[in-house]
Amino acid sequence: MPVNGFLINIKRLMSVKNIFAYVLHWHWREKHIKEPHFILILSFITGILTAFAGVLLKKIICLIQYFLKNEIYTTYNEYSYLVCPAIGILFSGLFVKFIAKNDIGHGITKILYAISQRKSRLKMHNLWTSLIASSVTIGFGGSVGAEAPSVITGSAIGSNLGRLFKMDQKTLMLLISCGAAGAIAGVFKAPIAGLLFTIEVLMLDLTTVSVLPLLISSVTAASISYIFTGSEAMFKYNQTVAHDIKNIPYVLLLGVTCGLITVYFVRVLIWIESIFNRLKNYWQRFALGAVILNILVFLFPPLYGEGYDIIDDLINNQYDQILNNTFVSGMNISGVSVLFFMLVIFTKVFATGATTGGGGCGGIFAPSLFLGCTIGFIFSHLLNLLGGNNFLPENNFSLIGMAGMMSAILHAPLTAIFLIAELTGGFGLFLPLMIVSSSAYFTILLFEKYSIHSIRLANEGKLLTHDKDHAVLNFLCVNTLIETDFQTIYPEMTLGDMVKVIAQSNRSVYPVIDSNGILQGVVLWDNIRNIMFRPELYERFNVEKFMISSLTKIRNDMSMDEIMYLFEDSKAWNLPVIDKEKHYIGMISKSKIFSAYRDVLQKNFAED
Numbered sequence: 001m002p003v004n005g006f007l008i009n010i011k012r013l014m015s016v017k018n019i020f021a022y023v024l025h026w027h028w029r030e031k032h033i034k035e036p037h038f039i040l041i042l043s044f045i046t047g048i049l050t051a052f053a054g055v056l057l058k059k060i061i062c063l064i065q066y067f068l069k070n071e072i073y074t075t076y077n078e079y080s081y082l083v084c085p086a087i088g089i090l091f092s093g094l095f096v097k098f099i100a101k102n103d104i105g106h107g108i109t110k111i112l113y114a115i116s117q118r119k120s121r122l123k124m125h126n127l128w129t130s131l132i133a134s135s136v137t138i139g140f141g142g143s144v145g146a147e148a149p150s151v152i153t154g155s156a157i158g159s160n161l162g163r164l165f166k167m168d169q170k171t172l173m174l175l176i177s178c179g180a181a182g183a184i185a186g187v188f189k190a191p192i193a194g195l196l197f198t199i200e201v202l203m204l205d206l207t208t209v210s211v212l213p214l215l216i217s218s219v220t221a222a223s224i225s226y227i228f229t230g231s232e233a234m235f236k237y238n239q240t241v242a243h244d245i246k247n248i249p250y251v252l253l254l255g256v257t258c259g260l261i262t263v264y265f266v267r268v269l270i271w272i273e274s275i276f277n278r279l280k281n282y283w284q285r286f287a288l289g290a291v292i293l294n295i296l297v298f299l300f301p302p303l304y305g306e307g308y309d310i311i312d313d314l315i316n317n318q319y320d321q322i323l324n325n326t327f328v329s330g331m332n333i334s335g336v337s338v339l340f341f342m343l344v345i346f347t348k349v350f351a352t353g354a355t356t357g358g359g360g361c362g363g364i365f366a367p368s369l370f371l372g373c374t375i376g377f378i379f380s381h382l383l384n385l386l387g388g389n390n391f392l393p394e395n396n397f398s399l400i401g402m403a404g405m406m407s408a409i410l411h412a413p414l415t416a417i418f419l420i421a422e423l424t425g426g427f428g429l430f431l432p433l434m435i436v437s438s439s440a441y442f443t444i445l446l447f448e449k450y451s452i453h454s455i456r457l458a459n460e461g462k463l464l465t466h467d468k469d470h471a472v473l474n475f476l477c478v479n480t481l482i483e484t485d486f487q488t489i490y491p492e493m494t495l496g497d498m499v500k501v502i503a504q505s506n507r508s509v510y511p512v513i514d515s516n517g518i519l520q521g522v523v524l525w526d527n528i529r530n531i532m533f534r535p536e537l538y539e540r541f542n543v544e545k546f547m548i549s550s551l552t553k554i555r556n557d558m559s560m561d562e563i564m565y566l567f568e569d570s571k572a573w574n575l576p577v578i579d580k581e582k583h584y585i586g587m588i589s590k591s592k593i594f595s596a597y598r599d600v601l602q603k604n605f606a607e608d
Contacts, residue, residue, distance in 0.1 A: 042161055051186040089360035097359075145306050150187050153183065177202055191221075195211075235423055241396060259404070265409065302322055399429060401436070403437045406420070411441065416437045420433055485507070487510055497543075513584045518584070555578060556585055
C-alpha cells in the first residue's frame with residue numbers, strides 16, 4: 001500500500017467522528033462490552049457530565065452575583081438590588097417563552113412524570129434550558145434554589161445518553177436516577193445523600209443491579225465537585241457545644257414544628273401556583289410576581305436569593321449580621337428580632353411562589369434549608385429567652401432544623417439526615433439529626449400523603465412511581481385486554497336458539513345486544529342450566545326473559561384503577577365493555593388482567 005494511502009486511512013480511522021461512530025456501533029458494543037458493564041460506563045459518564053453541569057450552573061450564578069455587587073450596587077445605590085429579582089424573573093420568563101418555548105418548571109416533578117408517563121424520556125432542551133433560566137433567576141436574587149434545575153439537567157443527561165445508545169426503558173429509568181444522584185452529590189458534595197435521594201424521592205427500587213451505577217455516578221460527581229470547588233464542606237460549621245441527651249425532647253418538638261410549618265408551606269405554595277396559573281397572560285403573571293417579590297425583599301432582605309449566606313451566619317452564631325440594613329436594625333429588643341425572623345419564615349413561601357409564578361426558574365431545596373435553619377434558630381433562641389433548665393445551642397439547632405424541614409418537604413428523612421451531615425460536616429449531631437428528621441416526617445404524613453414534588457402528579461392521577469401495583473396497572477392498555485370471541489345473542493332469540501349457540505361456543509358468558517349493537521345484558525350459562533335440557537321449553541322462553549340486564553359495565557375510556565374497582569365491587573369474573581354510546585365492544589376477564597399484570601411486572605419491574 002502506498003504511503004499516502006496508508007496515512008489517509010490512518011487519518012480517517014483516527015478522526016473523532018469515525019471513532020465515535022465505531023464505538024456507537026451496536027454489534028461492536030454487543031460483542032466487546034457486556035450490557036451490565038456498559039451500564040456502569042454510562043453511569044460514570046453521566047456522573048462526569050452532571051458534575052460539570054452543576055459546577056457550570058454555580059459559576060454562572062456567582063458571576064452574575066459578582067457583577068451585580070461590584071458594578072450595579074456600588075455604582076448606583078445600595079437599594080438598587082431591590083429591582084434585580086424582578087429583572088431576573090423577567091429575563092428568565094422571556095427566555096422560556098421565546099427561546100426554550102417549553103414549560104421547564106418544577107424540575108423534580110418533571111422527572112417523576114417522565115418516569116411515570118413518558119417511558120423515562122426527557123426532552124433534549126432539558127439539557128440546557130433549566131440551567132440557563134435558573135442561573136439568571138437566582139443570580140439576580142430570585143428566592144429559589146439551583147438544586148432542582150441541576151437535578152433535572154442531570155436526569156436529562158442520563159436519559160438522553162441512554163437514548164443515544166438505544167437502551168431499554170428500564171435502563172433509561174436507572175440512568176435518569178444516576179443523573180439525579182450525581183446532581184445532588186455534585187452540588188452538595190454529598191454522595192450518600194445523592195444515592196438516598198433517588199430511593200426516597202424518585203422511588204427507585206434499590207437492587208444489586210441499580211446500586212452500583214448510582215454509587216458510581218454519585219462518587220464521580222462529588223469527586224469532580226471537590227476538584228473544582230475545594231474539599232471544604234458547603235457550609236462552614238464548627239460544633240462548639242456537644243449535643244446534650246437532655247435536649248432530645250426539644251429536638252422532637254422541633255421536628256414536629258418543622259412538620260407543621262411544612263403543611264403551611266406546601267399548601268400555601270400550591271395555592272399561590274393556582275393563582276398564577278389562572279392568569280393566562282404572561283405579562284400579568286410577571287407583574288404580579290415582580291410586585292410581590294420586590295415588596296418582600298424590601299421588607300425582609302434575607303429573602304433575597306438562595307439564602308445560603310443567612311444559613312452560614314445562623315450556624316455560626318452570627319445572627320446579628322442578618323439584622324443589618326433591616327427595619328429592626330439598631331433595636332436592642334430581642335422580641336423584635338424574634339418577630340422579624342418569624343415574619344421571614346411566614347413570607348418565604350410567598351417569595352418563592354412569586355419567583356416561580358412570575359416566570360423564574362428554580363427549586364425548593366434552598367428554601368427548605370433556609371426555612372429549616374431559621375426555624376431551628378428561632379425555636380432555640382425563643383426557648384432560651386423564655387428561660388429553662390437547659391440551654392439550647394442555637395447554632396446546633398439551626399443545623400438540626402435544616403434536616404427536619406428537608407425531611408418533611410421532600411418526604412425523605414434518610415436523605416435529610418445524610419445531606420445535612422455531609423454539607424456541614426456536622427456528623428457529631430447524627431443522633432439529633434435522626435430524631436428531628438423522623439419526627440418531622442411522621443408529622444407531615446398525618447396531613448400530606450405525598451411530597452410537594454409528587455402531590456401535583458398525584459392530584460392528576462399521573463403519579464406511578466410511589467405505588468408499584470398502581471404503576472403496573474397503568475402500564476396495561478385497556479384495548480389489549482378486550483376479548484372479542486364471545487358469542488353475541490339477541491333478546492328475541494328463543495331458548496332453543498340459545499342452546500344452539502352454546503353448542504358452538506366454549507364460553508360461559510353470552511352478551512346480549514339489540515339490532516343497533518347496544519348492550520342489553522348478558523346470559524350466564526349457570527342461570528339457564530336447569531332448563532336448557534328441556535326441549536318442551538325451547539319455544540316458550542326467549543333470551544329477554546332470562547338475561548341479566550342490571551349488570552356492571554366497563555367503558556372503554558376508563559382507567560385501570562376504575563376497572564379494577566368495578567371487578568372488586570361486583571365480584572364478577574367477566575365484565576362487558578361498551579363505548580360512550582353503549583355499543584358492545586367485547587369482554588374483559590380477571591384472568592386476562594392477571595396474565596397481563598404478570599407480564600408487565602416481569603418486563604418492567606422485575607429485580608435482576
